[in-house]
Amino acid sequence: MSPVRIRASELEGRGWLNTGGAELNLEKLRGKIVILDFWTFCCINCLHVLDELRPLEAEYSDVLVTVGVHSPKFEHEADPVALAAAVERYDIHHPVLDDPELITWQAYSARAWPTLVVIDPEGYIVSHLSGEGHAAGLASFIPELIAEHEAKGTLHRGDGPYVAPEPVIRDLRFPGKVLPLESGNFLVSDTGHHRLVEMGPDLTTVVRTIGSGTKGFLDGAAEDTQFNEPQGLALLPAELAATVGYDVVVADSVNHRLRGITLTTGEVRTLAGNGIQRLLDAGPARISDDGASASESDLGTAPLEVALSSPWDVAYSSKCNAVLIAMAGTHQIFSLDPASGALAVVAGNGLEGLLDGPAEQAWFAQPSGLTEDAKGNIWVADSETSALRVLKFADDGAVTVETAIGEGLFDFGFRDGEAAQARLQHPLGVAVLPDGSVAVADTYNGAVRRYDPATKTVSTLARGLAEPSDVLLDESGEVPLLIVVEANQHQLVRLPLPKNALQVDEGAVQTQRPKTPVAPGELTLKINFAAPTGQKLDDRWGDPTQLKVSSTPPELLLGGDGTSIGLSRTLTLNADVPEGILHLTARAAACDGPEDASGEIPDHAACHLYQQDWGIPVILSADGAADLVLDLRGV
Numbered sequence: 043m044s045p046v047r048i049r050a051s052e053l054e055g056r057g058w059l060n061t062g063g064a065e066l067n068l069e070k071l072r073g074k075i076v077i078l079d080f081w082t083f084c085c086i087n088c089l090h091v092l093d094e095l096r097p098l099e100a101e102y103s104d105v106l107v108t109v110g111v112h113s114p115k116f117e118h119e120a121d122p123v124a125l126a127a128a129v130e131r132y133d134i135h136h137p138v139l140d141d142p143e144l145i146t147w148q149a150y151s152a153r154a155w156p157t158l159v160v161i162d163p164e165g166y167i168v169s170h171l172s173g174e175g176h177a178a179g180l181a182s183f184i185p186e187l188i189a190e191h192e193a194k195g196t197l198h199r200g201d202g203p204y205v206a207p208e209p210v211i212r213d214l215r216f217p218g219k220v221l222p223l224e225s226g227n228f229l230v231s232d233t234g235h236h237r238l239v240e241m242g243p244d245l246t247t248v249v250r251t252i253g254s255g256t257k258g259f260l261d262g263a264a265e266d267t268q269f270n271e272p273q274g275l276a277l278l279p280a281e282l283a284a285t286v287g288y289d290v291v292v293a294d295s296v297n298h299r300l301r302g303i304t305l306t307t308g309e310v311r312t313l314a315g316n317g318i319q320r321l322l323d324a325g326p327a328r329i330s331d332d333g334a335s336a337s338e339s340d341l342g343t344a345p346l347e348v349a350l351s352s353p354w355d356v357a358y359s360s361k362c363n364a365v366l367i368a369m370a371g372t373h374q375i376f377s378l379d380p381a382s383g384a385l386a387v388v389a390g391n392g393l394e395g396l397l398d399g400p401a402e403q404a405w406f407a408q409p410s411g412l413t414e415d416a417k418g419n420i421w422v423a424d425s426e427t428s429a430l431r432v433l434k435f436a437d438d439g440a441v442t443v444e445t446a447i448g449e450g451l452f453d454f455g456f457r458d459g460e461a462a463q464a465r466l467q468h469p470l471g472v473a474v475l476p477d478g479s480v481a482v483a484d485t486y487n488g489a490v491r492r493y494d495p496a497t498k499t500v501s502t503l504a505r506g507l508a509e510p511s512d513v514l515l516d517e518s519g520e521v522p523l524l525i526v527v528e529a530n531q532h533q534l535v536r537l538p539l540p541k542n543a544l545q546v547d548e549g550a551v552q553t554q555r556p557k558t559p560v561a562p563g564e565l566t567l568k569i570n571f572a573a574p575t576g577q578k579l580d581d582r583w584g585d586p587t588q589l590k591v592s593s594t595p596p597e598l599l600l601g602g603d604g605t606s607i608g609l610s611r612t613l614t615l616n617a618d619v620p621e622g623i624l625h626l627t628a629r630a631a632a633c634d635g636p637e638d639a640s641g642e643i644p645d646h647a648a649c650h651l652y653q654q655d656w657g658i659p660v661i662l663s664a665d666g667a668a669d670l671v672l673d674l675r676g677v
Contacts, residue, residue: 048077050161051149053109055141056122066109066137068165074107076161077180077185080113080152083128084426084468084486086352086370087174088156090319091297091348092132094177099136099199102184110138113147115155116454116468119550123507127530128480131216131234133257136204148556149479154656154671163191163198170673173654178634179574186575213248214239214532219355219471220511220525221275222288223305226518229290230527230534231272238272238292238303243518243565245525245534252308259297259317264308267562270296274355274412274621278380286380288313291365293353300345300367312344313378314385319352320372341385345378348385357412359420361435362388366420368409374420375401375409375433389443389647393590393627394655395426396450401441406431407451410594411471411483411512423448423469428454430469430482430493446480446493447500450594451657455550456487457500464500465489465550471512475539476522481552483510483526490526491621492543496591501543507531557659559666562617563598566669567591567602569609571652573632586631598622598660609674621661627651628674662676 050068058066068076079095081088098107110129114120119128120142124144129138141147147466150159150170158176160169160183169183191197213431215234222228223240227249250264258268274293283289288302288311297558299315305540320342341348350370359366359377366388368375374390389401390409397405408429411423420433429448436443455465471483475492481503489505490513508530516536569589573579580586583608593599602613609628630652654674 048167050159050165050167051146053078053111053112053139054144054145054149055139055142059126059138059140060134060204060207060310061137063202064205066139066203067450068161070203071107071109071161072165073163073196074101074202075105075163075184075191077106077108078110078111078146078150078159078161080111080147080150080155080157080159081115082113082119082155083132084116084119084408085155088457089132089296089385090174090352090371091158091176092134094514095180096135098177098184102188105188105197106184106201108136110134110136111141111146111150112138113141113144113152113155115452116486118488122223124530126215127509130207131529135206136202144556145606151470153658155485160187162187172656172673173652175652178577182236182575195503212532213246213268214534216529216532217511217527217534218271218273218529219275220527220534222514222516222518223277228525228534229275231275231292233273233295233529234532236271238269238275241534245536247418247510250308252303252310257296259299261301261312263312264310265300267310269294269301272301274316274353274357274368276356276358278358278365279677282380289382291356291378293356293367295352295370296356297461298352299370300350300356300365304582305337311518312346313380314348314383315350315353316347318349320349320369326367341376341387342385343382345385346381350376352412353615354408355423356411356669357414357420359414359418361418361420366412367401368412368422370410370425373406373408375406375412375420389441393625394426394451395625395657396429396445396448398445401433401443405441406443408441411469413472413474413480415474415478415480421472421474423472423482424448425468425470425485427451428468429467429474430480438452446495446498447482448552450564452659453550454486456484456492456546456548457490457550458502458545458547459500461498461500462491471510471527473513473515473524475515476517480514483513483514485509485511485529489546490524490537501541502546504537504541505544505546507535556659557621558670559613559663560660560670561664561666561668562662564613564668565602565613565615565617567611567613567626568671569626569628570671571628571630571672571674573630576634577632578635580631580633586625588629592625593625594623595619598624614659615662617662619662621659624656624660624670625657626656626658626672627653628656628672630674 088179158171158297194465218233240249260268290303292301354370355368394403407426422431457465467486511529515524590605602612
């Protein structure tokens with residue numbers, strides 16, 4: 043019997059971007075292969091997918107149309123002005139549907155960011171994919187669709203509906219982070235121009251640029267070198283800098299590398315990273331009992347051979363004698379020892395969420411800002427949990443993680459007062475103030491907030507800013523001031539430290555996503571995964587799949603939690619807990635091949651690790667579903 047064909051639902055939302063003002067629908071896209079990319083601009087995994095799709099969009103520009111469906115997680119992301127800025131910031135060259143009410147999201151049963159849905163030229167759904175890392179599979183699937191529909195006469199070649207917006211010329215374009223230099227100048231990551239800019243003390247005079255301004259990867263002289271969306275900057279101690287031969291470490295986010303800058307010459311070198319995003323391992327993609335891929339267990343002392351994932355900020359740690367790295371893509375804190383080149387994981391087990399405790403067991407969610415205080419603690423802006431976290435280093439070498447502000451992946455808001463009730467919204471930057479309190483660039487609230495560790499209270503220092511991405515204490519003048527990187531105004535501004543901070547309470551909010559009705563008692567969980575054409579599950583070391591399950595609150599699960607191999611599980615839900623969130627992480631390893639009749643994967647085959655994290659809001663109901671089926675990969 044032929045499989046049931048499902049007609050794609052219409053694309054509905056508030057409006058369109060990158061179409062020259064035209065409204066699109068599926069009828070206008072008939073004859074094209076369409077990829078719906080369900081994304082939200084806060085999500086690092088979504089940004090990875092944007093980059094994964096670019097080569098496919100270029101190669102198949104006459105037959106393939108990507109449509110970004112922006113379905114916001116945070117309240118700020120529902121602002122159409124903020125969305126338009128994000129589309130410009132990330133150089134999105136395809137139409138984008140603004141879906142603030144999640145109408146199209148629900149029509150396509152999306153459950154996670156990112157989700158990809160492939161629609162064939164006749165308007166039928168032919169693939170439903172969750173997570174990232176699907177470029178290789180799509181690269182083999184798209185030619186199959188082209189051949190099929192050329193034979194049927196249903197494929198129409200020609201230009202797609204994308205209309206490029208008018209370019210805008212600026213000195214800075216979506217700046218990310220700022221670093222004070224001993225000269226009194228400031229080094230700024232000019233993220234949108236893919237370069238670094240040294241600014242004078244007035245924060246407007248351009249002293250020099252480092253980087254050609256062309257997106258790419260190239261070491262060498264200041265005028266030739268290339269970056270790809272550089273972010274964090276860290277200055278090494280002078281003695282160490284003299285030893286290693288460079289002064290500044292740069293988090294080159296989209297290149298998945300760390301770069302080193304020699305300030306006297308502007309010369310750039312690569313310090314760590316092989317340019318491959320960490321989810322895609324170069325060797326056999328084994329999965330160990332603790333949930334790490336085999337290549338994660340020992341990062342070693344060959345930093346140029348190690349895969350990194352969207353390093354977003356860097357800070358020198360006097361306790362570690364190393365540069366700490368906010369590895370946003372893997373939800374971890376790494377370290378780089380400049381003297382030896384050794385890389386290590388300092389905190390985070392790679393799972394996305396908010397969990398305190400010993401560093402190796404802690405969960406982060408897209409850490410994006412780092413700073414050290416006078417005690418050697420490292421404060422972390424943990425953006426996706428809207429949290430302020432702190433790493434504390436004991437004399438015996440133990441590292442623990444604590445949360446100062448924040449509740450979880452779906453909890454945010456704008457509320458001052460007691461830290462336990464205070465709320466942030468996707469913070470990206472942190473700085474320590476003269477009194478030991480911590481300033482936070484509360485990005486999606488357009489504010490700078492202050493956390494006082496002594497009183498465990500939160501206040502507001504400034505508001506009305508356009509997506510502040512970093513904050514810096516400036517003590518160069520008679521009185522200390524704040525320097526704020528105002529990303530969406532493409533500028534740096536100085537602000538006074540107010541004597542009496544504001545007290546704001548605009549409430550606490552939870553991400554509004556539809557809750558899935560499930561029945562109490564046993565719930566059958568199944569994750570669908572099919573290896574792409576040309577790949578095979580890598581079973582050379584046993585079952586190459588893994589599923590980790592937990593819940594908020596923990597009492598929701600009476601059984602079935604924990605980590606084990608396989609992509610199916612029976613959960614037991616507590617009838618006394620009316621609702622909660624199921625946290626699921628699925629992984630599967632597949633390798634290219636087989637190439638011969640033996641069916642064995644060749645030793646030299648490239649291997650790929652597929653992963654997706656879900657936070658599924660559920661509500662318990664007697665007539666709810668007794669099973670939950672999700673797609674990690676459904677080609």
